[in-house]
Amino acid sequence: MNMRHETFDAIVVGARVAGAATAMLLARGGARVLLVDSADRIGDTMSTHALMRPAVTLLDRWGLAERLVSEGTAVVTRTSFQYGRERIEIPMKPVGALPGLISPRRWLLDPMLLEAAVAAGADLRLSTAFEGVTTGPDGTVTGAILRNRLGQSQTVRCRLLVGADGRLSRVAAAVSAAMLEVTPRGAATIYGYVDGLPNEGNRWMFSPGLQAGLIPTTAGLHCVFASCPQGDFRARFAPDALAGLVAAIAVTDQEVAAHIACTGPVERLTRFAGAPGHIRAAAGKGWALVGDAGYFKDPATAHGISDALLDAHRLAAAVFGAGLRAYVQSRNAHGFEFLQLTAKIGAMDWPLDVLKVHHQRLSSIINAESAELADTADLRAAA
Numbered sequence: 210m211n212m213r214h215e216t217f218d219a220i221v222v223g224a225r226v227a228g229a230a231t232a233m234l235l236a237r238g239g240a241r242v243l244l245v246d247s248a249d250r251i252g253d254t255m256s257t258h259a260l261m262r263p264a265v266t267l268l269d270r271w272g273l274a275e276r277l278v279s280e281g282t283a284v285v286t287r288t289s290f291q292y293g294r295e296r297i298e299i300p301m302k303p304v305g306a307l308p309g310l311i312s313p314r315r316w317l318l319d320p321m322l323l324e325a326a327v328a329a330g331a332d333l334r335l336s337t338a339f340e341g342v343t344t345g346p347d348g349t350v351t352g353a354i355l356r357n358r359l360g361q362s363q364t365v366r367c368r369l370l371v372g373a374d375g376r377l378s379r380v381a382a383a384v385s386a387a388m389l390e391v392t393p394r395g396a397a398t399i400y401g402y403v404d405g406l407p408n409e410g411n412r413w414m415f416s417p418g419l420q421a422g423l424i425p426t427t428a429g430l431h432c433v434f435a436s437c438p439q440g441d442f443r444a445r446f447a448p449d450a451l452a453g454l455v456a457a458i459a460v461t462d463q464e465v466a467a468h469i470a471c472t473g474p475v476e477r478l479t480r481f482a483g484a485p486g487h488i489r490a491a492a493g494k495g496w497a498l499v500g501d502a503g504y505f506k507d508p509a510t511a512h513g514i515s516d517a518l519l520d521a522h523r524l525a526a527a528v529f530g531a532g533l534r535a536y537v538q539s540r541n542a543h544g545f546e547f548l549q550l551t552a553k554i555g556a557m558d559w560p561l562d563v564l565k566v567h568h569q570r571l572s573s574i575i576n577a578e579s580a581e582l583a584d585t586a587d588l589r590a591a592a
């Protein structure tokens with residue numbers, strides 16, 4: 210197909226949580242949207258899955274939360290934070306018809322958002338890589354250069370180019386998005402999935418130099434993870450990764466650790482070596498960044514998916530409302546403080562009483578994000 214003369218209201222590059230949600234909302238609002246991804250399919254990806262309240266609120270509003278549950282995702286009605294021997298239990302409030310929060314597997318969440326984007330009318334092209342931009346005389350982005358699965362390069366015009374292409378965003382580079390703040394590479398993480406754990410609710414466990422947790426996810430499995438400073442990772446996990454994970458959980462809960470040691474993970478354990486955090490300019494002339502492309506944080510605060518969905522919501526609201534400046538303001542309102550708090554938590558050199566204060570501040574920011582959502586409406590599923 211010759212796409213040289215095609216024009217879209219928006220081209221969204223990257224079809225995972227940030228891009229699929231953005232494309233869905235723009236298409237639901239009546240925009241003509243092209244959604245591209247260099248991958249040939251959208252399946253599983255690296256994640257420990259925990260969603261914060263704003264993310265579940267948005268999924269509920271978009272008509273997807275109950276579907277995620279009907280596809281086998283656990284609903285958790287409490288969470289606990291354990292600081293050494295001190296355990297703090299927090300009951301969760303309902304979200305819409307759900308009694309609590311959910312943490313769906315990415316092989317379920319990302320394709321479901323993608324399907325919703327396509328159902329809303331977005332034109333999806335997989336195996337299609339973004340390679341560069343075209344600009345007008347004043348530097349405004351006017352289109353994207355895309356390479357399709359046959360290796361053919363095509364220029365497609367658009368009024369808005371959205372970079373949802375992840376941490377190493379090529380869109381950010383092509384539009385010269387300013388890097389506003391960078392934080393050092395944080396903790397290293399290992400995680401896997403365990404069946405039939407004797408546990409209820411999300412559990413976050415902290416001891417000096419170690420963070421671990423249990424997150425009920427999809428298909429009866431828990432995501433079990435542990436993070437530690439880079440320098441400790443080899444000693445803890447290289448000789449025997451499963452034994453290291455079991456030992457990290459055993460610091461807090463020996464019964465659960467014994468279960469993990471006995472049954473083992475159902476899939477290979479995954480390692481993440483850590484990466485620097487960043488916050489880039491959220492938007493410029495004819496372009497915007499959503500999700501990790503604009504704002505990446507260490508997984509220590511488990512807020513990347515929530516931010517990706519919030520970005521989608523905020524950008525769509527700005528496009529149909531007050532304009533890109535409003536998106537920049539809303540994305541940045543708490544972004545810098547959250548990034549810094551995440552860097553402090555990801556550094557893993559905290560005394561437990563200081564960590565608790567960081568968590569209390571994070572919780573206030575998440576409450577503020579929920580309050581922001583209460584003030585804004587979104588386009589619900591047409592169905």
Ligand SMILES: Cc1cc2nc3c(=O)[nH]c(=O)nc-3n(C[C@H](O)[C@H](O)[C@H](O)COP(=O)(O)OP(=O)(O)OC[C@H]3O[C@@H](n4cnc5c(N)ncnc54)[C@H](O)[C@@H]3O)c2cc1C
Pocket residue numbers: 222223224225226227228245246247248254255256257258259260261337338339340373374375376379398481499500501502508511512513514515516517
């Ligand atoms: C170990 C780990 C654990 C995590 N745990 C959690 C958690 O518990 N909770 C949480 O909220 N977050 C967590 N996160 C963060 C979360 O996974 C990310 O924030 C989220 O995946 C970002 O989504 P995204 O859509 O912005 O980008 P991505 O998921 O990176 O998707 C980007 C897409 O862009 C496509 N792409 C890239 N380049 C191009 C190109 N040139 N052309 C076309 N397409 C392109 C890619 O193929 C990809 O599909 C974790 C991250 C890690 C590493």
